[in-house]
Amino acid sequence: xxxxxxxxxxxxxxxxxxxxxxxxxxxxxxxxxxxxxxxxxxxxxxxxxxxxxxxxxxxxxxxxxxxxxxxxxxxxxxxxxxxxxxxxxxxxxxxxxxxxxxxxxxxxxxxxxxxxxxxxxxxxxxxxxxxxxxxxxxxxxxxxxxxxxxxxxxxxxxxxxxxxxxxxxx
Numbered sequence: 001x002x003x004x005x006x007x008x009x010x011x012x013x014x015x016x017x018x019x020x021x022x023x024x025x026x027x028x029x030x031x032x033x034x035x036x037x038x039x040x041x042x043x044x045x046x047x048x049x050x051x052x053x054x055x056x057x058x059x060x061x062x063x064x065x066x067x068x069x070x071x072x073x074x075x076x077x078x079x080x081x082x083x084x085x086x087x088x089x090x091x092x093x094x095x096x097x098x099x100x101x102x103x104x105x106x107x108x109x110x111x112x113x114x115x116x117x118x119x120x121x122x123x124x125x126x127x128x129x130x131x132x133x134x135x136x137x138x139x140x141x142x143x144x145x146x147x148x149x150x151x152x153x154x155x156x157x158x159x160x161x162x163x164x165x166x167x168x169x170x
Contacts, residue, residue: 030119
């Protein structure tokens with residue numbers, strides 16, 4: 001029986017890093033992504049087509065959703081209320097799109113605040129996990145790596161290139 005959909009995520013990074021190193025990396029990745037979003041003019045963030053039909057704001061909604069998902073996995077684990085079935089989905093692309101669609105009317109500054117809060121919570125919860133629990137359960141490393149540490153930098157690069165294109169044409 002699988003622990004969750006993250007068991008099939010194609011994680012590239014070293015999952016044997018120390019628990020605190022995961023937390024530090026979440027903070028760094030989040031800080032970098034937030035900086036890129038803040039540096040990108042709002043009119044560029046709302047233009048579709050940066051990632052498929054998604055705009056920079058849609059990418060932010062996507063990253064916010066996954067950071068909140070990750071925080072919820074950790075929170076429920078710490079509170080001993082974790083149930084893998086609560087986090088399973090059939091079609092990841094459809095799951096992603098529904099999450100982005102739900103945020104269509106949300107201001108990008110609100111999304112940015114939620115992203116900051118969720119990633120801060122992920123870092124804090126990572127540090128709060130008992131070391132024996134961290135060592136015994138690969139779920140934490142997989143979810144953090146797949147939802148934040150690998151996903152966010154990829155999308156940050158897309159947003160950064162959008163800003164560079166805007167500067168070149170402006």
